[in-house]
Amino acid sequence: MTTTLSEAESKTLLSRFGVKFLPEALVVSPAEAILFAEDFAAPMALKLCGSNIAHKSERGLVHLGVVGSDAISRSCQELLDAARPEDNAIGVLIAPMASGLREFIAGIAIDPVFGPTVVFGIGGVLAEAIADVTVRLAPLRRHDAIDMLQSLRSQSLFGPFRGEPAVDIDALADLLCALSSAASAIDGLVSIDLNPVMIVDGLPVALDALVEMSSEVTAS
């Protein structure tokens, strides 16, 4: 049996290993949401957060591009109202919207033969069709992380892309090494999913995180 951490818990845990996320807050009322949003000029993203919420988008639990106090307040309340008991909802995650054309996926998976592996690939809506994914065994050397990036077929995505700057390869390698460190350090880890990892101003930012643990071990 496995158990999943909430998005907020997953992000807190992975931040310790150096995974970069957007500034965000876990709020429990519309008033708190408005207060957080005042610090940013950007439109906001709001998501219901709980340890047991699958299919967030399908259930309409992700609100994107929300602008203005009234809309933020309404969005937050709707999400809180939509929570079901089984969601184990702990609040609403609110963050400024990030914009970027390139999305990747990164994570940790346990291979039945080789054990913990670091996975990196092309994300976004065409990800499955493109199926451009590379895998290495954890722990990674920095050379392995760079080699993983160079092993992707879609190398052109790392260069300047439709008005966006080139991807900072070192920062992307840092992300993979951070995942590798997390895989070595977290007892009972079953999987980590960062999906999507968006390229914002050339730097990778994980917009979502999901950590799955074996039920026998609780997160440290």
Added chain:
Amino acid sequence: MISTDHFKALFDPRAIVVAGASTHPGKFGFVALHNILSCGYAGEVFATNRERSEVLGRPTLADLTEVPDGVADLVFVCTPAASNPELLRQAAAKGIRAAFIASAGYGESGEDGLKLQSELVELANELDLLVVGPNGQGLVSTPSHLCAQIVAPYPPAGRIGIASQSGNFVSSFMNLSRQSGVGVSRAISVGNAAQVGVIDMLEYYADDTETTVGLVYLEGVAEGRDFADRLEAVCRRMPVVILKGGASGSGAKAAASHTGSLATDDRVFDGMCRQMGAARASSVAEAFDIAAAFATLPVPAGPRVAVVTTVGGWGVLAADATATTNLELVDLPDDLRSTLDGLLPPRWSRNNPIDLAGGETKDTVPAVLDAVVGHSSIDATLVLGMGIQSNQGRLEKEGPFYPDHGLERIVAFHDRQDARYVEVALAASAASNKPVLIASELSVADPSNAAVSAVRDAGRYCFPSAERAVRALHFLNERVRWLKSFSTESLPAR
């Protein structure tokens, strides 16, 4: 504990016993004895046969108790599974350290066989015996002129060490060795790999002075992390080429039923190979190309390649082939270009690929090759179009006008010229310690061609095409990059 001494007993035995020698030429117990006696093994060979029947005109012993004490190191077992425990006890009592078990009826045959197999391993450990197999095809060890296997061929001596989970791929690789002349040091089929597997063989090869490259066929590994760590340690000391079955979904299913291997996502295996420094080949031919390259060429210092060709088309495809590799088709530096201007007619390509445009003569080719191979901006050179003159010579020799009309003289001249071009190319390689790869389809189409023979006689590999040579060179360069990564790695990941 299995030690180096056990592997020495296996690959370089002082004397051998074939247990279960048969009078029937169709049986394994006949073929194994035949092959050991036919390929030059110098040690004493004993054979057991329950009826003490003569086999191949030689007397046999009733069982292992009749073998003299402390003489033999290896027993090659062709007897039924049920009689093997007693046989191993007798072998150990005679001082034998290693057994190759060709007998079937073990793990591959179901629940009962699996039980027999684990009992066999337990007994071997207790007796301090190295046991390879069961259900394996045998082993080859050219330093001892040993062909202890129930299949052909016996390859020429050389530096490639083969280990395989499937005996037939040992044969495939050795057939390519015979064809190309690039030889083998040791080769072994690990069968069900009950006590020792492919990784144990690679560890022995890495320490073996006769072996400089490991060539492996795998279908699966049991303890992945352990395998990966040991593979990396081997790759730090010796290049390893891996061909893996079960890369596709349907291949994985077939592999599971063949060796009982656990399926793993192919991308994981592929990443593991890159990470641990092994060259992952995609076909038997490519695997042998890469192994032959490692066995016969110095590794390049870097990715910069020059292509020298007698005519255009070959160079164009070679240039295309480099595009999908880590290699770099360098722009010719000015000083090299002017050197070549002085040696070639004005119509030469004036860039890389260096197309001699038919301007080659007995003096220009050596001078061009020396200048290119030795130049400081070039790490490796690919030479194409060798052998075309002697190919014409062959047609003339087989035609109705030979040897008249001056044909005898010109045919001999072409043969000498082609051989000389090759010798010059290889001498330039030796002088600069840089790889020079010669590629021609004549290596397959006409192995007797003068250029091909000259490559072969020099102990080098004539690649069957420019693309295949480029691909092999890519893997040489990958290894160089991988080895360098350990010295340039400053600190652990940030």
